Amino acid sequence: MGTRMRVILDCDPGNGIPGSDIDDGLAFGYLASAEGVELLGVTVVAGNTAVEDGYDVARHMVAISGQDIPVVAGSARALAEDPTPWIRRRVRSDSPVDIQELWKGVPRPPHAPAPPADDAAGFLIAQALRFPGEVHLVATGPLTNVALALQRRPQLARELASIHVMGGGFNVPNFLQELNFAVDPEAADLVMGCGGKVTLVPLDVTLTTSLTADDVLRWKRDDPLIDFLASTTRPWIEFSRLARGRVGCPLHDPLAAAALVHPDLVEVRECAVGVELRGSLTRSRPVAWTPGGVRLADGLTLPKRETIRVATSVDNARLVETLGAAFARRSAAR
8 A cells, every 4th residue: 555544533432332323343343453543533523422431442443453553532512512412312212122131241441541641633733743744634523522623723724634534324214313423513614615635425425334243253352452443342242233223233423434544435426515403403413515616505504515425325235334344453463
């Protein structure tokens, strides 16, 4: 692959937290194992988990991976969105399955308070200045940390080599919201219009992916990180089956990470994207258009935005194979 890609992962991981999604952890595991990737650090944002829990998970994964990189806590709340409904969602007890029973015996990462001075937005800026034009940002949680960094330094968008985002849902039946965009719509809109080299991997595509229990069994697990990812992924796959009727769990965040290293995993379209901030039923919903090609927009004020790349389809079999191959490479290197 030549020179190594310098990457920062901004995430809200939940591996080992009962009832929490595990795909941020899989994205980390992939980036920590893939050939040609140099992880510069992991930043944490509130979303799927509280920022304190996400920090514990990220710190634990970095420790057992053998990576000597910073883990930096970031924003505990959105730019403007009321966090109360999302806090309730994280602690609610209305699951159709027994969460505690399903996660029984699953290792929970040890708690370690983040330093009070932690500043995820500042870390993103500092790394971009340290390696101008070389840092790729993979953002798999709400975009608050990224937006705060862009507010401080708008030129950051062009100083980063790329920004790969998992978030939003354009037209997914019965999904009026996607969590990452819904937790912080203002941040999502800011990033979509930042003018950088953005690739968006939306729910429309990630919901077509699937990782099964048999796929996990095929992982080479002679490694503490892969062992941890396997043990925390199995209950989530079972939860997806019991609560959502799915065979396997979607690979939302690993797809965003893998599409950075292997762009040909996905088909894309070039378009401008905005995020609805006012609709009573559509707040946080992304809207795409082709600049210069919009019809019947006389009653709308379209923002002037540069186009971004939006994933439209994925080769799931190859994605699963890519994830497994990265883990096999890690095991072989031990």
